[in-house]
Amino acid sequence: MQYPFKLPHKIQNFSGEVIVFKERLIDQDGIEMMLIENEVAPGSGPPFHVHFLQDEYLKVVSGTMGYQFSGEREKIANPGEAALFKRGDVHRFWNAGDTPLRCEGWVKPANSLDFYLAAVYASMDKVGKHSGDPFDTAYLITRYRTEYDLMVIPAFVKRVVMPIIVSIGKILGKYKHFASAPAPLK
Template sequence: MTVNLQGILQQPGQGSSYWVFEDLCTFKAVGEETGQAYALIEITVQPQNGPPPHIHRHEDEAFYIQEGELEFQLDEQIILAIPGTFLHSPKGQLHRFTNIGSQPAKLLCWVTPAGLEKFFMEVGVPVSEKTQLPSLSPADIKKILAAAPRYGLEIILPSAESSQV
């Protein structure tokens, strides 16, 4: 484990980026740089998109909305999150978010402790051109569902069945 004792500096547009669930995830800090304390991910969510309902078994997630309007679900509560909104979802809480606007939304996601970023890197597609929007294929979904259990992630599928993944 390497800890960067000099600090971390990421300018706008910097950080490794991956397409995950058709959204752009840019890693501003990863576990190897924070002593596994946390990871910080900037997520650009496409209109009418976002991850399905899911539960983390290993980490808390916190979100800070920078741009756009997102509908968050935390357990049974539905929240409209606009720029400046902060939300915290402790491990074990069902949650999801959807960009309800017509333009991409942007948020920061803190993962504590780090580790979930490795899931995003495993199932995502490294970005070579940020303007190239991806398409989520059935093979991508199978890959996500197969990898999720290794990261303590349970994804609740849109059909009434839930899948422990």
């Protein structure tokens, strides 16, 4: 996977999620933001996750988006409505309707989200499972732990098991496709 990507850059996974990273812009505060579009198949969407260093904004273009902050009730957004997930908010969203969900929005600062999600989607497609390839998943979760987290993975697995898997993966030469991976942010 050669990074940085030429924009626009489209990624998709086997479960019906598509993201288009449209362009990087500088906002009025001088912060680089990534403009995005996504399409999500009925019933699909990412599990509870968190962006520690980024805000994410999604506005529904068509379809119905379900979304939820950890510990709160589920909410619905219809066309024209939006959700803002601030850095540190544990959240999830999904297609809560019967037709494709289409959203547009942004993530800021842009950081390495395009690389991270492209790598996650490629790993999922490699094995045809949401959990992704075990070596890739361990590498991504361990390397980018200061930026992103998935709540579906137990803390013990992330702190103890995954670093062991990464060490084994390095010995076996499993990470050549991550040669151009951006450095994690602190």
